[in-house]
Structure formats: C-alpha cells, structure tokens
Amino acid sequence: MRRRSFLRHVSHSLAVPGVLGAMGFRMPGPNSLTSLLRMAADTDRVLVMIFLEGGNDGLNTVIPLDQLSALNKVRPHVIMPDNKLLNLSDADVAFHPSFDGLKSLYDENRFQVIQNVGYPQQNYSHFRSTDIWMSASDSNELVNSGWTGRFLSDSYPGYPESFPNDDMTDPLSIEIGYGSSLLFQGPQSSMSMVISDPDFFYDLIENEEREVPDTPAGEKLKYVRLIAKQSQQYGQVVKAAAAKVKSQATYPQTYIAQQLKIVSQLIAGGLRTPLYLVRMGGFDTHDAQVEGSDHTQGEHASLLKDLNDGIMAFMKDLEMQGTDDKVVGQTFSEFGRRIVSNASLGTDHGAAAPMFFFGNAVMGGVTGTNPSISSNAKYDDNLEWEFDFRQIYASVLEQWLGASSVQDVLFRDFETVSIIGEREKTLAAQPQEGRGLLVYPNPLNGRATIRVDAVTEAVAIDLIDISGKHIESIYRGNISQDQQISWExxxxxxxxxxxTVRGQKTRRVFPVMKVGY
Incomplete structure (x- = not known):
C-alpha cells in the first residue's frame, strides 16, 4: 500500500485528527500499529456477493410497467404476460413471477432494486466484462487487482506474511468456485480462501475423502487433493467455525442454495470473514430463455426461481442463527441483455441491467428510473446506463464496510447512492470509539469510567501502551448488557x-492519555 494511503486509513480508523492528534500521539511501530488498526476497523459486518454468470436479462427480471407496449413489440419472443407479473405497490415496475419470495422481502423494505447499472463503452465479451466488473476498471484499461482485493489490502496491511495472527485468525474473504477470482486479488497476492464446491467443504469439515479409482492415476489424484487441503492455511479455522453450528434452516438442493448454506454456517460459527463470493451460472440465455407456449417457464424462469429460493432460505437461516442484522447481500452480472429478443426464444449480450441488494440493513425500494424503450428499437440497440457500477461499489464501501478512502480502492471518487439505512450508515462512518466502547474522562485524571455495549461472549479489557506492550488487565468476564466499569x-x-476489548468475535479499541499522577 502507498504510505500516504496507509496513513489516511489509520487516521480514520483511530480518529487521529480528532483524538490522537489533539493528544500528541505518535504512531506506534508497524507491528503494534497493524494490530491496533485491525481492532479499530473491525465492524463485524458481512457482504455476500452473488455473481450471476452469463449476463442476466434485467428487462425480464424487473419489468418496467410503463414500457409494456413497446416491450411487447420488440420482445415478442420472451416478454412476460401482463397478468403473471408481480406488481410492486410503490413503483412502476413488476418482478418476474419466479421472484415471489423476493417480492415479500421487497414489501418488508429488505430488498432494493438499483436500475440501469452499467459502465461507459460497454464490452460485450463475457471474460473482459467480468474482469471490468471485478477490477472496477475503465473498459479501456487493464487492472490486475480486484476492488475488494484492494479494499482488503488497505484494511489488512501486511497480508499475507503476517496473517493469520492473534487479531485476525480467519480468512479475509471466502469464495466458492474453482480457482481464485480477480475480485479478491490484491495488489500483491490473492486475499481469498477458495472452497472449490460444497462437496469439498463437507469433506474438509468431516475429514472425509472422496473415492478415487484404484489406479496409479487415482493415487495421483488423491495426492493432489491432499496437497490442496494442506495448502488451505485457514482450513482448521473454517472447520472449527462450521462445527459450532448444529442445525440450520432447510435449503433447496441447488448449487446456489448450498453455497449460501455454507456462508450462513460459517457466519453463525463466528468466522469474522467480512466478504464472501458465491456464483450462479447459466444466465447466457441466447436460446430457450422461455418456453414458446408459456413465457413464464424456461431456462430464465428456472434460474430466477433458484436464486429466489436460495436467497429466501439464506435469509431465514440468518434469522434462525441470529446473524441477520450483520449481513447484506448483493447480486451482480457482467452485463444485461439486448432490448430486442431473437428468434431463438432468447436474448443476446447487452449493456445495463439492475442490481439487487437484500438484508435487514438495506433501505429497500427502487433506485433509479425506468429505462426508456422505443417501439422501433433495432437489434443493436441497448439500454443506457444510469448508474456506473462503481457508484454502487463506492456506496457499499462507505455505507456498509466503513471504508476510509473510496478513492484508494476505486482509483477516483464516485457519487454514491443510498443503499444502507441511515442508522447503519451512521455507524459505519463513526470512528471505533463510537462503536461500543467509551472511556471518560479523557485525559485520565485518577478515576475513569469504561462504558461497554453488550456483547454475547466473555471478553478481556486491557490497557496497552503505544508500542503494544500489555500494561494492565482491567476486566475479565461476560458483558451481557450495556455496562459501566469503574477504573482507577x-x-x-x-x-x-x-x-482494548477482545473476545473471540469482539475487537474494540479506544485511545486514552494520562497527563500526570
């Protein structure tokens, strides 16, 4: 990380201008600073990203009701029948019939649609456009790191050499799929742990080996699998977290649902990993997107049904585990589809499309305007983008993940949109002393009060000096309700x-100063 960027991040996390600077604090050494920085920046929030691989057809997912006349003319091969649409009460749009569960989330203000998300100079290649979305680059530049990889690199300086450590024992990000994606690639190294598929995950936590042929090739395959397991330096941590969860909600037996089940299990097990990526393929619907006799059925309807059911099971499980307030989910796809349908009952590569956010912290509603569809649209016509996708990333970074400098992650500033509720946005923007720990008076004058918000585990409250040396043990025990501790x-x-306040899942820090005996 550039030194200037690093210092800016530190100053935000520890409120240096307002607290440390006013007190004349010198920055501690690199090792202790890294430790304190991680404690201060830890917000216990999780972002789960669902990649809809292939390019989801936004016009058949979120249907603009005021454009139905034109859509029926230019999309006769795929358009949904009006009487099957799921109309939203407060917006001039409707959901695909497969989104019945997500409509209920929308009605509860826990599901948000952001219309017309794209980028200038759209690239219609799956591979290149995926790289653009994952790297957050301009379409005419090549960037070999991902936007979340850069965020994690800024937030966890010293990775991978100094990780895992006592302050962060868990993977920084987890993705389910074959191989590490560009999304979590940092400036120097990949920032993610890869779980190749749900079967691999259960093999890991159950110490089971999948059968291999009793041949020389089978022995080699067995050896490769063994090395793969050994190479997962966080394997034991993940296994321990998974073992803590004894029951979960019922999930469909679909690939996306089983991935989300793993994510929920690890979150409920206490893993402090802030970022997850799961994938769902099949959205490249050039043909058979719908059935000719019933446009509410077909490949796209099945995909949306799997997505709907997977997210609904995930949300129910989060509620069951008591982790629903700390998780926000989002979808993204490398592009949308063309306005005009093709003769194969499908659609071809397009441009802008909607993004979805879900979770208790999400504002809900529809952001943006309905796209304008011409009844004379030509095959090459595309939806214009209203929001650059990096505006959405900037919004999530600031409002949910509490990033100190979006410019360091996205290379420049972007205008944000409102995604997260006002209370949650306020908490994300606060320095850590506003998040569950306060010491006063400060500077200390002989007797102080430590105010600690309730936590669900035993914690240790300690005093350390500016070099990281342990000075005093102040408190050991449970804090099941908001508590004030007297400290001489x-x-x-x-x-x-x-x-500092430390527990298995809790990390809080507050800077103090003693000016005299």
Whole structure:
C-alpha cells in the first residue's frame, strides 16, 4: 500500500485528527500499529456477493410497467404476460413471477432494486466484462487487482506474511468456485480462501475423502487433493467455525442454495470473514430463455426461481442463527441483455441491467428510473446506463464496510447512492470509539469510567501502551448488557495508551492519555 494511503486509513480508523492528534500521539511501530488498526476497523459486518454468470436479462427480471407496449413489440419472443407479473405497490415496475419470495422481502423494505447499472463503452465479451466488473476498471484499461482485493489490502496491511495472527485468525474473504477470482486479488497476492464446491467443504469439515479409482492415476489424484487441503492455511479455522453450528434452516438442493448454506454456517460459527463470493451460472440465455407456449417457464424462469429460493432460505437461516442484522447481500452480472429478443426464444449480450441488494440493513425500494424503450428499437440497440457500477461499489464501501478512502480502492471518487439505512450508515462512518466502547474522562485524571455495549461472549479489557506492550488487565468476564466499569488510574504513569476489548468475535479499541499522577 502507498504510505500516504496507509496513513489516511489509520487516521480514520483511530480518529487521529480528532483524538490522537489533539493528544500528541505518535504512531506506534508497524507491528503494534497493524494490530491496533485491525481492532479499530473491525465492524463485524458481512457482504455476500452473488455473481450471476452469463449476463442476466434485467428487462425480464424487473419489468418496467410503463414500457409494456413497446416491450411487447420488440420482445415478442420472451416478454412476460401482463397478468403473471408481480406488481410492486410503490413503483412502476413488476418482478418476474419466479421472484415471489423476493417480492415479500421487497414489501418488508429488505430488498432494493438499483436500475440501469452499467459502465461507459460497454464490452460485450463475457471474460473482459467480468474482469471490468471485478477490477472496477475503465473498459479501456487493464487492472490486475480486484476492488475488494484492494479494499482488503488497505484494511489488512501486511497480508499475507503476517496473517493469520492473534487479531485476525480467519480468512479475509471466502469464495466458492474453482480457482481464485480477480475480485479478491490484491495488489500483491490473492486475499481469498477458495472452497472449490460444497462437496469439498463437507469433506474438509468431516475429514472425509472422496473415492478415487484404484489406479496409479487415482493415487495421483488423491495426492493432489491432499496437497490442496494442506495448502488451505485457514482450513482448521473454517472447520472449527462450521462445527459450532448444529442445525440450520432447510435449503433447496441447488448449487446456489448450498453455497449460501455454507456462508450462513460459517457466519453463525463466528468466522469474522467480512466478504464472501458465491456464483450462479447459466444466465447466457441466447436460446430457450422461455418456453414458446408459456413465457413464464424456461431456462430464465428456472434460474430466477433458484436464486429466489436460495436467497429466501439464506435469509431465514440468518434469522434462525441470529446473524441477520450483520449481513447484506448483493447480486451482480457482467452485463444485461439486448432490448430486442431473437428468434431463438432468447436474448443476446447487452449493456445495463439492475442490481439487487437484500438484508435487514438495506433501505429497500427502487433506485433509479425506468429505462426508456422505443417501439422501433433495432437489434443493436441497448439500454443506457444510469448508474456506473462503481457508484454502487463506492456506496457499499462507505455505507456498509466503513471504508476510509473510496478513492484508494476505486482509483477516483464516485457519487454514491443510498443503499444502507441511515442508522447503519451512521455507524459505519463513526470512528471505533463510537462503536461500543467509551472511556471518560479523557485525559485520565485518577478515576475513569469504561462504558461497554453488550456483547454475547466473555471478553478481556486491557490497557496497552503505544508500542503494544500489555500494561494492565482491567476486566475479565461476560458483558451481557450495556455496562459501566469503574477504573482507577491514579498509579498509571503519564503517557499515551489504548484500552482494548477482545473476545473471540469482539475487537474494540479506544485511545486514552494520562497527563500526570
């Protein structure tokens, strides 16, 4: 990371201008600074990204009701029948019939549609456009790192050499699929742990080996699998987290649902991984997107049904596990489809399309305007983008993940849109002393009060100095409700310190100063 970017991130996380700077704090050494930085930046929030591989047809997923006349003329091969659409009460759009569950989330203000997301100079190649979305690059530039990889690299300096460590024992990101994606590629190394598929995950946590042929080739395959397991340095941590979850909600036996089941299990097991990526293929619907006799059926309807059912099971499981307030989900796809349908009951590569966000913290509703469809649209015509996809990334970084500098992650600033509710946005923007830990008076004058918000585990409250040396054990035990702890500091030598709260899942830090005996 560039030194300038690093210092800017530190100043946000530890509120240096407002607290440390006013007190005359010098920055601690690299090792202790990294430790304190991670404690301060840890928000316990999770973003789950669902990649709809192939290019989802947004016009058949979120149907603009005021454009139905034109759509029936230019999309006769795939258009949904009006009487089958799921109309939204407060917007001039309707959902595909397969989105019945997600409509219920929408009605509860836990599902948000962002219309017409794309980028300038659309590239219609699956591979290149996927790289653009994952790297957050301009369409005419090549960037070999991902936007979340850069975010994680900024947030966790020293990775991978100094990780895992006592302050962050868990994977920084997890993706389910074959091979590490560009999304989690940092400037120096990949920032993710890869779980190749659900079967691999259950082999890992159950210590089972899939059968191999009793041949020399089978022995080699067995050896390769063994090396793959050994190479997962976080395997034991993941296994321990998964083992803590004894029951889950019922999930469909689909690939997307089983991936989301793993994600929920790991979150419920206490894994502090902030970012997950799951994948769902099949959206390249050039033909047989719909059935000729019934446009509500076909490949696209099945895909949307699997997505709907998978997300609904995931949300129910999060509620069952008590983790629903800390998780936000989003979908993205490399592009949408053309306005005009083709003669094969399908659609071809297009441009802008809607993105979806879901979760308790999401504002809900429809953001953006309905696309304008001409009844004289030609085959090469495409939807114009209203929101650059990097605006959406910037919004998530600021409003949910609490990023200190979007410019460092996305290379420049982007205008944001409202995705996360006002309370959650406020919490994300606060320095850590506003998140569950306060020490006053500060500077210390002999007797102080430590105010700690309730946590669901036993914690240790300690005092460490600016070099990271342990000075005093202040408290050990449970804090099941908001608590105020009296702390005598009469004998504490003058100096600059940090009060820390640590548990298996809890990391909080507050800078304090003692000015005299």
């Amino acid at each position: 500091t009469y004998r504490l030598p003058p100096g600059k310190y940090f009060v």
